[in-house]
Amino acid sequence: xxxxxxxxxxxxxxxxxxxxxxxxxxxxxxxxxxxxxxxxxxxxxxxxxxxxxxxxxxxxxxxxxxxxxxxxxxxxxxxxxxxxxxxxxxxxxxxxxxxxxxxxxxxxxxxxxxxxxxxxxxxxxxxxxxxxxxxxxxxxxxxxxxxxxxxxxxxxxxxxxxxxxxxxxxxxxxxxxxxxxxxxxxxxxxxxxxxxxxxxxxxxxxxxxxxxxxxxxxxxxxxxxxxxxxxxxxxxxxxxxxxxxxxxxxxxxxxxxxxxxxxxxxxxxxxxxxxxxxxxxxxxxxxxxxxxxxxxxxxxxxxxxxxxxxxxxxxxxxxxxxxxxxxxxxxxxxxxxxxxxxxxxxxxxxxxxxxxxx
Amino acid sequence: xxxxxxxxxxxxxxxxxxxxxxxxxxxxxxxxxxxxxxxxxxxxxxxxxxxxxxxxxxxxxxxxxxxxxxxxxxxxxxxxxxxxxxxxxxxxxxxxxxxxxxxxxxxxxxxxxxxxxxxxxxxxxxxxxxxxxxxxxxxxxxxxxxxxxxxxxxxxxxxxxxxxxxxxxxxxxxxxxxxxxxxxxxxxxxxxxxxxxxxxxxxxxxxxxxxxxxxxxxxxxxxxxxxxxxxxxxxxxxxxxxxxxxxxxxxxxxxxxxxxxxxxxxxxxxxxxxxxxxxxxxxxxxxxxxxxxxxxxxxxxxxxxxxxxxxxxxxxxxxxxxxxxxxxxxxxxxxxxxxxxxxxxxxxxxxxxxxxxx
Numbered sequence: 001x002x003x004x005x006x007x008x009x010x011x012x013x014x015x016x017x018x019x020x021x022x023x024x025x026x027x028x029x030x031x032x033x034x035x036x037x038x039x040x041x042x043x044x045x046x047x048x049x050x051x052x053x054x055x056x057x058x059x060x061x062x063x064x065x066x067x068x069x070x071x072x073x074x075x076x077x078x079x080x081x082x083x084x085x086x087x088x089x090x091x092x093x094x095x096x097x098x099x100x101x102x103x104x105x106x107x108x109x110x111x112x113x114x115x116x117x118x119x120x121x122x123x124x125x126x127x128x129x130x131x132x133x134x135x136x137x138x139x140x141x142x143x144x145x146x147x148x149x150x151x152x153x154x155x156x157x158x159x160x161x162x163x164x165x166x167x168x169x170x171x172x173x174x175x176x177x178x179x180x181x182x183x184x185x186x187x188x189x190x191x192x193x194x195x196x197x198x199x200x201x202x203x204x205x206x207x208x209x210x211x212x213x214x215x216x217x218x219x220x221x222x223x224x225x226x227x228x229x230x231x232x233x234x235x236x237x238x239x240x241x242x243x244x245x246x247x248x249x250x251x252x253x254x255x256x257x258x259x260x261x262x263x264x265x266x267x268x269x270x271x272x273x274x275x276x277x278x279x280x281x282x283x284x285x286x287x288x289x290x291x292x293x294x295x296x297x298x299x300x301x302x303x304x305x306x307x308x309x310x311x312x313x314x315x316x317x318x319x320x321x322x323x324x325x326x327x328x329x330x331x332x333x334x335x336x337x338x339x340x341x342x343x344x345x346x347x348x349x350x351x352x353x354x355x356x357x358x
Numbered sequence: 359x360x361x362x363x364x365x366x367x368x369x370x371x372x373x374x375x376x377x378x379x380x381x382x383x384x385x386x387x388x389x390x391x392x393x394x395x396x397x398x399x400x401x402x403x404x405x406x407x408x409x410x411x412x413x414x415x416x417x418x419x420x421x422x423x424x425x426x427x428x429x430x431x432x433x434x435x436x437x438x439x440x441x442x443x444x445x446x447x448x449x450x451x452x453x454x455x456x457x458x459x460x461x462x463x464x465x466x467x468x469x470x471x472x473x474x475x476x477x478x479x480x481x482x483x484x485x486x487x488x489x490x491x492x493x494x495x496x497x498x499x500x501x502x503x504x505x506x507x508x509x510x511x512x513x514x515x516x517x518x519x520x521x522x523x524x525x526x527x528x529x530x531x532x533x534x535x536x537x538x539x540x541x542x543x544x545x546x547x548x549x550x551x552x553x554x555x556x557x558x559x560x561x562x563x564x565x566x567x568x569x570x571x572x573x574x575x576x577x578x579x580x581x582x583x584x585x586x587x588x589x590x591x592x593x594x595x596x597x598x599x600x601x602x603x604x605x606x607x608x609x610x611x612x613x614x615x616x617x618x619x620x621x622x623x624x625x626x627x628x629x630x631x632x633x634x635x636x637x638x639x640x641x642x643x644x645x646x647x648x649x650x651x652x653x654x655x656x657x658x659x660x661x662x663x664x665x666x667x668x669x670x671x672x673x674x675x676x677x678x679x680x681x682x683x684x685x686x687x688x689x690x691x692x693x694x695x696x697x698x699x700x701x702x703x704x705x706x707x708x709x710x711x712x713x714x715x716x
Contacts (some may be wrong), residue, residue, distance in 0.1 A: 080442050091509040093683055119477070122504065151449035157480040160514060170675040250611065324452055 002223050006230050015165040017223045019215040022168040028249035030151045032164035034100050036063030040115035043104040044073040047131050055104050067093045078112050079146045086116045106132035107139040114145030118160030128162040131171040133183020137225035138273025140165045152324045155256050169218040181304040182268025190228045193248045196342035207303050245344045248336040249275035258321035270278050272305035277358050282337040284357045286345050360581050364588045373523040377573040379528040380412050384420025390522035392458050394421030400471035401462040405489050413462050416616040436470050436505045447600045458483035464490035465497040473504030476518030486520045489529040491541020495583035498523045500591045509614050510682050527576040539662040540626025548586040551606045553698035564660050575684045596687045604703045606694040607633030616679035630663035635716050640695040642715045644703050
């Protein structure tokens with residue numbers, strides 16, 4: 001197990017990465033300062049049958065008394081309706097201010113459960129136990145929580161830092177192939193925006209990582225990704241500057257997800273396409289070289305991720321979603337672009353300038 | 359117009375109190391640092407016909423472009439359903455991160471609109487323009503926002519400080535008699551917990567205030583109340599200590615509201631009964647004198663407020679609501695009690711100990 005500490009003053013917390021640490025969840029929660037009390041373990045229908053019992057047993061052993069709330073797997077659960085169900089279960093169990101919510105699953109579980117914890121009694125503790133690559137390298141750390149609105153992803157949300165993140169890389173062994181690969185999009189993203197060495201390493205190892213899911217190799221890339229995420233979150237908890245660089249590939253990615261209907265693409269797949277799109281804009285507006293664009297695009301393709309905009313993407317829904325994007329600033333849309341691998345620049349582009357190059 | 363500044367570091371904001379300042383809303387918003395942009399003016403069916411046009415005109419004059427969202431008057435609007443409607447209107451209008459929400463109305467409008475602003479795009483600016491006594495002296499300042507759940511009041515919520523509070527005491531002239539009187543419960547509360555002189559003054563003036571609603575007298579009691587509230591909020595933004603004293607009368611008050619069905623009592627009426635109940639517990643557990651209890655109870659009655667628990671209050675619903683109260687700590691319920699007029703103590707009481715003295 002490796003540990004890093006996210007330093008955010010009163011909102012600081014430990015992040016543990018390792019194989020098999022789910023067994024130690026209860027103990028790790030106590031060490032992070034949580035009081036054993038009534039709690040909610042939120043998970044989804046896929047993860048529940050694999051890991052809920054183990055998590056529950058570990059929590060019970062440490063003195064927690066968790067109800068288990070199992071939501072339907074999939075992005076559609078990030079809804080007002082599912083949120084209302086979660087509130088109902090939490091009030092039925094009479095969770096109070098000393099209670100914690102444990103989010104066991106991928107980004108959907110983490111975002112929904114995190115948002116419920118952020119807003120129940122104006123905020124109770126949340127522990128993130130990510131079980132997908134995307135959640136382990138990205139969404140579990142940083143405190144972004146939220147649900148979707150028909151008009152856009154994560155339009156409703158709150159910042160609510162976890163009290164603890166426990167990423168058990170052994171849980172990645174059971175992840176379906178497609179979900180495993182989508183997570184690599186976020187790893188590639190860290191390399192693209194901050195770490196040319198990581199891109200070089202992935203160039204050597206990506207085929208091996210996909211084939212074997214070796215725990216040691218996974219622990220290494222998860223920890224390296226989280227170190228980048230932690231630095232950015234620490235520097236900029238509320239996403240006003242440096243943190244925006246994490247949105248590389250996400251502006252177009254979100255608009256694709258919204259316009260194609262939630263569920264058509266996995267998040268990482270939409271981000272993969274969004275990164276390729278952002279590279280095209282980078283060539284036009286930030287002097288990014290064609291050779292680097294080709295190299296990164298090839299890596300994305302080797303990870304089994306899509307690189308091309310879908311047929312018929314240029315619709316009203318896509319443009320509307322792009323305009324409603326949270327990175328919108330006045331008349332233009334703020335884009336994170338690359339001027340070289342490992343380094344970003346920010347440009348505000350008009351809708352027309354965006355559409356001209358995608 | 360009088361102004362006080364709530365000092366909360368990066369979340370500081372001005373509070374203006376005066377007659378006719380609704381006309382200056384747009385200018386005051388600009389002075390508070392808001393950028394004229396698309397905005398939402400949220401109000402209710404009662405307030406809309408009296409003041410919405412004036413507020414909208416003032417905002418337009420300053421360059422804001424507000425949509426007007428009018429919700430049904432009454433506590434029932436603090437619901438998930440109404441919140442969803444508000445989100446829909448906000449996304450339809452494509453409000454973005456530079457947008458502000460203006461809450462024109464009483465506590466229901468302020469809490470609902472404030473919560474929508476707290477959670478839309480993970481938080482946009484909220485301006486509170488309270489038009490009831492309760493909202494002017496209490497709820498508009500301090501950043502508590504939220505909606506109700508069938509299991510209890512304000513169970514879903516967030517802390518979200520306003521960027522500006524503008525309390526126009528001229529709007530109190532049109533307040534129905536019952537709503538006007540309920541607001542005095544909160545003024546009496548400030549006196550009870552912090553300001554024996556205010557209780558003495560109210561003893562002299564309460565009949566006159568109720569009869570004439572004189573703008574000068576109102577400006578004085580609103581500002582004096584807000585000064586108390588500001589000191590408490592500044593000392594304790596997140597309600598862990600001093601701020602809890604503001605819950606005097608609210609623990610039983612909230613449980614009454616929940617168990618009698620929302621809408622049976624106005625908030626201030628429930629708090630009035632709750633204060634009398636808390637005085638009884640204060641006599642039993644904090645050495646509060648019978649003479650002071652009689653004097654404060656008489657003042658509450660002269661303000662036209664109820665003082666007696668309703669017939670049949672001792673039901674399962676009441677006890678359940680009391681147990682779910684946010685002030686609940688472990689096995690007991692934390693109560694704010696008085697040991698003398700103007701001074702509080704905190705006691706953790708069991709449900710049985712509470713029921714024995716109400």
